[in-house]
Amino acid sequence: MSSQYQEHKFAKLFEYFDTDQDGVINQSDLDALAQSWCVEFSVPPRTPEWQQITDRVNELWHKLVEYADGDDQVTRDEWVAAALNPQFVHDVAIPFGMAAFDVGDRDHDGKMSAEEAVAGQIAGGHSVEESQRSFAAIDTDGDGFITRDEYRRSLEEFYTSEDPEAAGNALVGRF
Numbered sequence: 001m002s003s004q005y006q007e008h009k010f011a012k013l014f015e016y017f018d019t020d021q022d023g024v025i026n027q028s029d030l031d032a033l034a035q036s037w038c039v040e041f042s043v044p045p046r047t048p049e050w051q052q053i054t055d056r057v058n059e060l061w062h063k064l065v066e067y068a069d070g071d072d073q074v075t076r077d078e079w080v081a082a083a084l085n086p087q088f089v090h091d092v093a094i095p096f097g098m099a100a101f102d103v104g105d106r107d108h109d110g111k112m113s114a115e116e117a118v119a120g121q122i123a124g125g126h127s128v129e130e131s132q133r134s135f136a137a138i139d140t141d142g143d144g145f146i147t148r149d150e151y152r153r154s155l156e157e158f159y160t161s162e163d164p165e166a167a168g169n170a171l172v173g174r175f
């Protein structure tokens with residue numbers, strides 16, 4: 001079952017992964033994504049953190065290929081089908097989202113401050129306004145930090161909720 005709303009939402013995330021915007025995700029798109037994270041967060045090449053980011057992104061790529069038709073590119077339809085698959089969401093998408101959270105948690109205190117979150121979102125191509133809006137939605141208890149639990153819940157909502165007002169659906173901004 002899928003709704004047009006969910007397909008729109010996943011299509012927006014597809015654009016994020018398709019870094020060269022040629023309409024398919026290749027390994028080179030994800031390499032470029034890892035690279036842009038490292039630049040944004042000033043992670044020097046060949047450090048343990050750099051290795052971790054590279055490994056997680058490679059893992060995402062191999063899993064995506066497994067869930068798609070196994071060739072060396074993932075189309076928008078293949079991506080949307082994967083995102084609608086609860087097993088993919090549980091085994092691949094949520095762990096990857098949590099790895100991204102840990103990269104963005106620059107001071108490693110297990111929480112995302114507004115400053116950390118907005119930096120990460122701008123790296124993802126969002127405007128400051130969009131980023132602040134999604135921060136406020138995901139920080140459900142309004143204490144000024146997004147905890148790992150709040151983030152995990154918002155990821156789960158993002159992949160499963162068809163309610164445009166659900167906090168998790170603020171993750172990719174407006175669409």
Ligand SMILES: [Ca+2]
Nearest residue numbers: 018022024029
């Ligand atoms: Ca591409």
Ligand SMILES: [Ca+2]
Nearest residue numbers: 105109111112
């Ligand atoms: Ca932090």
Ligand SMILES: [Ca+2]
Nearest residue numbers: 139141143145
């Ligand atoms: Ca909070």
